[in-house]
Amino acid sequence: MKRRMRKILEKITEGILFSSSTVTSLAVLLIILFLFREGLGIFTSTSVDRNNVLAVHSLNPVNELTTQQIGGIFNRDILYWDEVGGTHDSIILFTINEIGNYYNEEELGTDFEFLPQKIDELISHQPNMIAYFPNLYLAGNFHGKVLPHNKIGISEFFAGKSWYPTSEPAAQFGILTLILGTLWVTLGAILIALPIGLVTAIYIGEVAHPRMRSFFKPLIELLAGIPSVVYGFFGLVIIVPMIQKTFNLAVGETALAGSIVLAIMALPVIITIAEDAIRTTPVSLREASLALGASHWQTIIRVILPYSRSGIIAAFILGIGRAIGETMAVLMVTGNAAMIPTTFLEPVRTIPATIAAELGEAPYGGTHFKALFALGIILFIITFAFNTMVEFIRPRKSK
Amino acid sequence: MKKTIFLLTIISLALPTLLNAQKVVFKIKGSDTCLPLSQMEAETYMKKFPGSSITVTGGGSGVGISSLLSGTTDIAQSSRKIKMDEKLKMQDAGKAFKETIFAYDALAVIVHPSNKVSQLTREQLESIFTGSITNWKEVGGEDLKIIVYSRETSSGTYEFFKEHVLNKKNFAPSALLMPATGAIVQSVSQTRGAIGYVGLAYLESTVKALNVSYDKGVTYVAPSVGTAQNKTYPVSRPLYYYFLTASEKQVKPYLDYVLSAEGQQIVMDVGFVPVPK
Numbered sequence A: 001m002k003r004r005m006r007k008i009l010e011k012i013t014e015g016i017l018f019s020s021s022t023v024t025s026l027a028v029l030l031i032i033l034f035l036f037r038e039g040l041g042i043f044t045s046t047s048v049d050r051n052n053v054l055a056v057h058s059l060n061p062v063n064e065l066t067t068q069q070i071g072g073i074f075n076r077d078i079l080y081w082d083e084v085g086g087t088h089d090s091i092i093l094f095t096i097n098e099i100g101n102y103y104n105e106e107e108l109g110t111d112f113e114f115l116p117q118k119i120d121e122l123i124s125h126q127p128n129m130i131a132y133f134p135n136l137y138l139a140g141n142f143h144g145k146v147l148p149h150n151k152i153g154i155s156e157f158f159a160g161k162s163w164y165p166t167s168e169p170a171a172q173f174g175i176l177t178l179i180l181g182t183l184w185v186t187l188g189a190i191l192i193a194l195p196i197g198l199v200t201a202i203y204i205g206e207v208a209h210p211r212m213r214s215f216f217k218p219l220i221e222l223l224a225g226i227p228s229v230v231y232g233f234f235g236l237v238i239i240v241p242m243i244q245k246t247f248n249l250a251v252g253e254t255a256l257a258g259s260i261v262l263a264i265m266a267l268p269v270i271i272t273i274a275e276d277a278i279r280t281t282p283v284s285l286r287e288a289s290l291a292l293g294a295s296h297w298q299t300i301i302r303v304i305l306p307y308s309r310s311g312i313i314a315a316f317i318l319g320i321g322r323a324i325g326e327t328m329a330v331l332m333v334t335g336n337a338a339m340i341p342t343t344f345l346e347p348v349r350t351i352p353a354t355i356a357a358e359l360g361e362a363p364y365g366g367t368h369f370k371a372l373f374a375l376g377i378i379l380f381i382i383t384f385a386f387n388t389m390v391e392f393i394r395p396r397k398s399k
Numbered sequence B: 001m002k003k004t005i006f007l008l009t010i011i012s013l014a015l016p017t018l019l020n021a022q023k024v025v026f027k028i029k030g031s032d033t034c035l036p037l038s039q040m041e042a043e044t045y046m047k048k049f050p051g052s053s054i055t056v057t058g059g060g061s062g063v064g065i066s067s068l069l070s071g072t073t074d075i076a077q078s079s080r081k082i083k084m085d086e087k088l089k090m091q092d093a094g095k096a097f098k099e100t101i102f103a104y105d106a107l108a109v110i111v112h113p114s115n116k117v118s119q120l121t122r123e124q125l126e127s128i129f130t131g132s133i134t135n136w137k138e139v140g141g142e143d144l145k146i147i148v149y150s151r152e153t154s155s156g157t158y159e160f161f162k163e164h165v166l167n168k169k170n171f172a173p174s175a176l177l178m179p180a181t182g183a184i185v186q187s188v189s190q191t192r193g194a195i196g197y198v199g200l201a202y203l204e205s206t207v208k209a210l211n212v213s214y215d216k217g218v219t220y221v222a223p224s225v226g227t228a229q230n231k232t233y234p235v236s237r238p239l240y241y242y243f244l245t246a247s248e249k250q251v252k253p254y255l256d257y258v259l260s261a262e263g264q265q266i267v268m269d270v271g272f273v274p275v276p277k
Helices: A002-044 A067-074 A096-101 A115-125 A154-159 A176-207 A210-224 A228-246 A255-279 A283-291 A296-307 A309-324 A328-333 A351-361 A367-398 B002-019 B035-048 B061-070 B084-092 B122-130 B156-164 B181-190 B225-229 B245-259 B261-270
Strands: A052-056 A092-095 A129-134 B025-030 B053-059 B075-078 B097-111 B119-121 B147-151 B176-178 B194-199 B211-213 B236-244
Touching: A002 A154, A002 A367, A092 A096, A096 A115, A096 A129, A115 A129, A154 A176, A176 A210, A176 A255, A176 A296, A176 A309, A176 A351, A176 A367, A210 A255, A228 A255, A228 A328, A228 B181, A255 A309, A255 A328, A283 A296, A296 A309, A309 A367, A328 A351, A351 A367, B025 B061, B025 B245, B035 B053, B035 B245, B035 B261, B053 B061, B061 B075, B061 B084, B061 B236, B097 B156, B097 B181, B097 B225, B097 B245, B097 B261, B119 B122, B122 B147, B122 B211, B147 B156, B147 B181, B156 B194, B176 B181, B181 B194, B236 B245, B245 B261
Parallel strands: A092 A129, B025 B053, B025 B075, B119 B211, B147 B176, B147 B194
Antiparallel strands: A052 A129, B075 B236, B097 B194, B097 B236
């Protein structure tokens, strides 16, 4: 009887363990599925909002405009139709808010019931006008030419250099600057964290007196527990003005500031894991080296470091993998200007910062929303690649 | 005896309802610009009518309006007018809504206190923020690179500035986008060539506010509650409350309070501009 009870209890425990791990895995899969479903939707979206139309006069030779051209026209960088394949006439812009300049309220009707006819009339009278208005007001017998909505192309998305996600009428989703900005800041963080992390790991793992070690190790682990927003604030108030003064810059919010903050944040992970790798070097190897007459330093450089190489590399990749997705700290110190970086002393905009700053106000399910999820996919792929690399490097250690 | 008990019960049931006619329970969500103001209004309202519970949260104008649509808030506070596509979505969902302007906000253009420039025209501001003027000497200052600070693209303040000062042109790609108004004040105060824009309520002595001209340099006006109220200061905007017509009864006492003389005094105290009577 007792055995039976125990058996049932074990079965129940097993069931709970099984279902909890299944639920966790399912949740992870669902999150990834959701991420991809929302993000890939960007390529079926249009840069001009679907509820609005762009229309020109029926005799205008222009039949199609790219997102860049629409952006250029409404930003008044493009002033003449011949720049986009039309006649040499200056472009007249019209958006729905300007209807008051052409017709008075009486003509439009109390409930704007005559608005569609009036827009139609206006465009028929203005051969050089490009009009942007809600398709709600598109007259049934519209005499102008409605330009087709272009889907956002893959090359436009990945190679585009302008990020104006809320620009009207044509939002511009070019993420090249964001990807480069992220990689640039990460590269800087690696360059800073690599030497410092390695030296500290060797010191704590090999050189330090046990008493020093028991003092340093918890201190470094404590660094990992500081909230990232505190690092960000520290960066904004201390590091940014420091960089500004040191390099005599006009502005201190730079990629370098982001790299320094990220490096500090990645260091606890790097040091802890690298130090573990160093300390797991078998005593037999160590003693063999010393027995052959090698000094302590020679043993560290010739025996211990080569032996724990894969563990050290894994430490760096994990540290950087954690840092690359860091949002708040970077958001506060890098300046977030969407430009392609050429030096470390320029502001950059990273993917996580963009998502954090913009997702809150992007209309749910809209093109901007999907573009941010697509950025999330890219970030996911980058960190996934980093973590997979660790999986490939680690097995070498067991040989 | 029975009658008296009956009457007493009626009275005791009706009394709280009579006393607490203005007791309300609801949520306000949306624009971060409106946040300090709505919080202060809600706090004083709750003190005045104990038992009321008003929860105020930020997140941005867009968040507020989409929450109104999804039913997770009762009032959406917004620093911009509801957009056409948001209006269409509300219509699709069959939700009629109303709007109330409860205050005005003026945007001040700020520079580093050491900057010699103290006034700019709208055209100059447009050129600076779109990136065609990049040095202070082009607008009468010293030979110093201009560093443009802006709010993030999704903020209502960003859109208002773009529409009313930049003539709907895009900000220069080199503009530094800051996640919060406080960060702009902080950065402008520690960067010599900086220029940025913040709500009047955020103006501090660590930065210098510029006088702005909208008539090509004939008159320059300093940003203040007074100049925004008499409409001589041009860069000002209304702040809106949006609510569903169905829940009008529930939120009306609060709206009436905000628009009352007492409520508008709070608007002044927090640094915004009252609605003209």
